[in-house]
Amino acid sequence: MNGRRRIGASAVLLACGLSLPAAASEVCARLPEAKDVLSGGGYELSYRTEPEAIRLNAPFALLLAVCGPEGPFAGRIDIDADMPAHRHGMNYQPTFDQLGGGRYRAAILALHMRGDWRFRFTLHGADGPVRLDAPFRP
Amino acid sequence: MIRRLALAIALLMPGAALAETFSAAEREAIREHGPWPQAALSDPTNRFSGDPGAIAFGERLFFERSLSAEGDVACAQCHRPDMAFTDGRKTARGTADGARNTLSLWNVGQMRWFGWGGASDTLWGASVRPLALMAEMGAPPEGLRARLRQNAALWHDYRAIVGQAAEDADGSAVTATVGKLLAAYQETLISPRTAFDRFRAALLGDDPAGVAAYPATAKRGLKLFIGKGNCNLCHAGPLFATDGFESVGMPHFIGPGAVDKGRYGDLLTFRASAMKASGPHSDAPGPMLTDQARLQHKDFGAFRVPSLRQAALTAPYMHNGALPTLEAVIRHYSDLDMERLHADGAAILRPLHLSKSEIADLVAFLETLSAAP
Ligand SMILES: [Cu+2]
Numbered sequence: 001m002n003g004r005r006r007i008g009a010s011a012v013l014l015a016c017g018l019s020l021p022a023a024a025s026e027v028c029a030r031l032p033e034a035k036d037v038l039s040g041g042g043y044e045l046s047y048r049t050e051p052e053a054i055r056l057n058a059p060f061a062l063l064l065a066v067c068g069p070e071g072p073f074a075g076r077i078d079i080d081a082d083m084p085a086h087r088h089g090m091n092y093q094p095t096f097d098q099l100g101g102g103r104y105r106a107a108i109l110a111l112h113m114r115g116d117w118r119f120r121f122t123l124h125g126a127d128g129p130v131r132l133d134a135p136f137r138p
Numbered sequence: 139m140i141r142r143l144a145l146a147i148a149l150l151m152p153g154a155a156l157a158e159t160f161s162a163a164e165r166e167a168i169r170e171h172g173p174w175p176q177a178a179l180s181d182p183t184n185r186f187s188g189d190p191g192a193i194a195f196g197e198r199l200f201f202e203r204s205l206s207a208e209g210d211v212a213c214a215q216c217h218r219p220d221m222a223f224t225d226g227r228k229t230a231r232g233t234a235d236g237a238r239n240t241l242s243l244w245n246v247g248q249m250r251w252f253g254w255g256g257a258s259d260t261l262w263g264a265s266v267r268p269l270a271l272m273a274e275m276g277a278p279p280e281g282l283r284a285r286l287r288q289n290a291a292l293w294h295d296y297r298a299i300v301g302q303a304a305e306d307a308d309g310s311a312v313t314a315t316v317g318k319l320l321a322a323y324q325e326t327l328i329s330p331r332t333a334f335d336r337f338r339a340a341l342l343g344d345d346p347a348g349v350a351a352y353p354a355t356a357k358r359g360l361k362l363f364i365g366k367g368n369c370n371l372c373h374a375g376p377l378f379a380t381d382g383f384e385s386v387g388m389p390h391f392i393g394p395g396a397v398d399k400g401r402y403g404d405l406l407t408f409r410a411s412a413m414k415a416s417g418p419h420s421d422a423p424g425p426m427l428t429d430q431a432r433l434q435h436k437d438f439g440a441f442r443v444p445s446l447r448q449a450a451l452t453a454p455y456m457h458n459g460a461l462p463t464l465e466a467v468i469r470h471y472s473d474l475d476m477e478r479l480h481a482d483g484a485a486i487l488r489p490l491h492l493s494k495s496e497i498a499d500l501v502a503f504l505e506t507l508s509a510a511p
Contacts, residue, residue, distance in 0.1 A: 056374060057250070057381040059427050086371075087485045091382055092430040108427050112382040113371055114170070 028067035028102050041130030042069045043123055054138040057112055062094075064104040068125060072102025078122040079106045081136070083115055111138050160341065160361075167364040169342060174335045174376050174447075175328050179247060182422040183415045184262050186322040191299050196323030199316065204289050205269060206232075207281060213268065213320065216240045222451035222508075223327065228459030232268070237392040239459035244448040247325035250381045250428065254441045254457040255404025259428035260420070261324060262317035263413030269313065283312040310412065314419035329448045333506040334360075352506070359503025362496060367471070371486055378446035378507060383437055386471070386487060387478040388456050390439040398457070401437035450508035468492065468500045 030037065034046035043066060050061040066073035079096065082089040094106045111117055119134040160168065178188075186192035199205065200213045211232050217223040223243035230236040238254055246252070252264030269282060287293050297304045300315055307315065333352060340348025363369045374380045383401035390398045408428070412418055416426045441457040455461040461470055472492040479487060492500070 085485070088436070089432075089434075091432060091434075092427060093432050095430065108430055110381070110427060112380050114374060115371065 028072045029065065030067070031063060031065040031103075034065075036134050036136075038121070038132040038134055040132050041123070041125075041127075043067065043073065043125070043130060043132070045121055045123070045132050047119070047134070054111065056114060056138060057110055059108040059110050062106040062109065062119070064106070064121070066102050066104065066123060068102075072100075073123060073125065074098075074100075074102070075126075076124040077104055078120075078124070080120045081109060081111065081117050082120065083113060083117055085116060086113070114138070164361065164364060165341060167370060168338055168360070170370070170375060171378065172335060172338045172376050174331055176248060176376050178325075178328070181247070181261065181321065181325065183260050183420040184318045184321055185421040186299075186318045187325060189299075189322060192319050192322040193326055194323075195295060195299050196319040196321065198292075198295075199320050200323055202292065204285050204292065205282065205316070209285075213265075216268075217243050222448050224452045226453070228454055237398055238457055239454065241444070242448055242452045243324050243327050244329040245377060245445060246327060247321075248377055249379075251383075251442060253404060255399075255401045255407075256383060256431075256442055257404035257407040258411065258413065259408060259415050259426065260317075260413065261321040262314065263411060263415075264317075265320040265324065266313050266317035266413060269316075281309075282316060283307075283309050286312065286316070311419065314413060317413065318421075330509045330511050332447075332509040334503075337506070353502060355499050355502040356506045357503075358496075359499035359501070362492075362500055363503055367490060367500065368486055369471075372443045373446050380443045383440040383442055385436070385440045385479060387474055387476075388441070388458065388460065388470075389478065390458070392458070397439070399438055400457070401440040401442075402433065405431055405433050405437060446504060446507050448508045450505045451510075464501045464504050465497060468497045472497065 030044065031046040031048055033048055035048045035052075037044060037046045039045070045064060045066045047062055047064045050063060054060050062079065064077070066077065077096070079094055080089060090109060091112055092108060092110050094109045097105045097107070099105055115137070117136045117138065119136050121132045121134070123130045123132070181187040186196075200217075203209050203212045206212070216225045216230050216232065217240065218225055224240045227240065229238055230240045241254065246261060246264075249261075250259065252258040252261060253267070258264035258267060286296060293304075296319075299319070303315075304312070333356070336348060337352035337356075339345075340351070363373075370378075372380055372382070372384055385400075390400060392398050408414065408431075414420070414426075414428070416423055416429050449455070450464060453463055455464070455467050461467050471487070472490045474487055474489040476489070
């Protein structure tokens with residue numbers, strides 16, 4: 001449970017992740033070894049966690065690949081997690097880096113309770129927000 | 139021999155035999171409460187963490203009255219080693235009366251947030267907070283350096299550990315250093331293995347005699363704890379605590395028109411504090427998970443989920459010491475007043491309506507989480 005841990009080089013990643021809007025011709029690839037693939041509103045979102053096995057209360061990262069009809073998604077994504085049965089969310093605000101090519105990395109999420117969680121991704125595309133939910137059990 | 143006898147008796151008594159069996163899900167839930175002790179952690183934000191000289195000097199400081207403004211209060215007065223590092227009082231009394239129950243310091247090195255509302259994210263920051271609080275030691279930080287110097291023997295040994303930095307440092311740097319030395323000592327306070335830990339090891343290691351040695355009443359209490367009680371959702375992992383702040387329906391009025399805002403107030407205090415892991419006195423500054431903590435409406439009147447290790451030794455209970463015994467705590471959960479729970483709080487708690495014997499079983503289980511050092 002020790003929290004005196006650095007949250008790593010996310011600021012650096014952010015700096016090099018300020019990519020140009022993806023070109024339509026770019027191929028959009030699903031994340032290798034994705035934990036789950038969600039689709040809706042013309043988007044496909046694949047994700048995996050880093051590390052793969054998550055411990056309660058321990059920071060981890062979510063790696064996302066998002067493909068739209070036009071190729072890699074380049075818009076804003078909001079990410080949150082909650083436990084619907086308990087009606088509560090996370091105690092920490094995730095930080096978010098856009099890596100380019102439809103890839104995103106959300107860092108330092110920490111889930112504080114065993115049970116059923118749900119990741120909520122909101123993709124802010126040209127045609128308005130699209131929400132994709134992923135049930136998740138740490 | 140005695141263990142074998144216990145096993146034989148257990149097998150003869152059908153009621154007891156039922157308590158002997160644990161489903162796969164129960165075993166998995168029990169596994170999560172160990173192993174114990176956990177590997178020692180070292181604190182990168184405290185350069186004295188793990189240093190034997192600093193640990194010994196920190197222990198001396200812990201009993202030192204001259205840290206307080208009036209030279210009359212020591213840490214050990216409230217955190218009494220012979221009372222599981224608490225004082226047995228409802229709420230603490232130092233230079234003035236406080237509104238909160240003194241927290242035990244057992245396993246304090248394993249916490250992420252310190253204090254009932256998490257006003258600190260470093261053990262050294264939490265250790266110097268009492269110095270400045272009237273309700274604790276009433277000493278403004280500027281005075282601490284002068285008081286240390288007045289005590290020739292103490293200053294001599296302090297210099298020997300801290301080095302030239304002792305001379306150059308300003309008041310708040312000295313305060314941070316004193317906190318780090320106190321923290322180095324408190325990190326060594328790891329509670330002993332208990333009857334529960336031995337039972338857990340026996341259960342997972344398929345040692346029937348070890349399993350049988352654990353009292354049937356504690357086994358039934360454990361099943362309630364991880365079953366219908368839902369206790370392990372919050373009191374989770376090897377510490378029986380979680381890195382969260384919840385409201386369990388305890389009133390938080392502290393006087394006419396005054397409330398203890400709990401997590402809500404203390405998160406704001408934390409954000410303004412210089413004694414934090416990402417702050418100027420940290421030995422490993424940088425972005426921290428704790429800086430990402432969300433201020434939420436439900437934090438109002440929420441308090442840290444306390445560890446239940448050694449809890450049998452730390453009565454009275456809750457942030458305000460309002461409940462005198464473990465049995466009173468269980469009764470509180472059993473008769474929970476839903477009106478008192480936050481409408482937007484966690485929807486986990488509901489009155490458990492436990493029978494007398496179920497209450498006794500839960501108490502018996504909780505008692506197996508404590509052991510004399
Ligand atoms: Cu929950």
